Amino acid sequence: RKEVEQDPGPFNVPEGATVAFNCTYSNSASQSFFWYRQDCRKEPKLLMSVYSSGNEDGRFTAQLNRASQYISLLIRDSKLSDSATYLCVVNDTGGFKTIFGAGTRLFVKA
């Protein structure tokens, strides 16, 4: 089993749609969780951290389920500019081991 697993997609959705991605992790001791966004041929950039209580930033909502060892990202009212690869990132205590998922590709179409 991979340490961090994501559905590679691609997810093809129309503008305005709601789309959700899940990411599972194998190490129950993992402490920190993030979603990064990576545009084609660009470097990854932080989209949002994932807190135990769940957190929301505009159209984006992230949640953590420690019991089932997964995190999720919900995008509401999708925009064309949301088209990208979304990378799930899991860190062990103190960030001493950083593991990226393979990413989920999203295409938002007009």
Place this chain on the structure above:
Amino acid sequence: EAGVAQSPRYKIIEKRQSVAFWCNPISGHATLYWYQQILGQGPKLLIQFQNNGVVDDSQLPKDRFSAERLKGVDSTLKIQPAKLEDSAVYLCASSLVPSSPNLSYEQYFGPGTRLTVT
């Protein structure tokens, strides 16, 4: 604020040749990471430094890859000799050191070096 700088941006070499990549992190960031990203995959951590010490190099192929951060600022990653499967984008990232063991900070990535081994 200046971001993470990397050079070169592109490099084409033949197998068995050597290559080196350079990274200058964001000022004040004590933690520096080198990642390898193969097309279609997520970044894979090769080595992580905190200041000039190695925190994690468990996935660095030490028979051919080496990295240093002598003064705790700039870093170089070297491959010697290169293999075809080393073709990838090499990303450097930096972050602050967490104030608590339970915290991790955002990593800021450089633009990467795209390596092609022929």
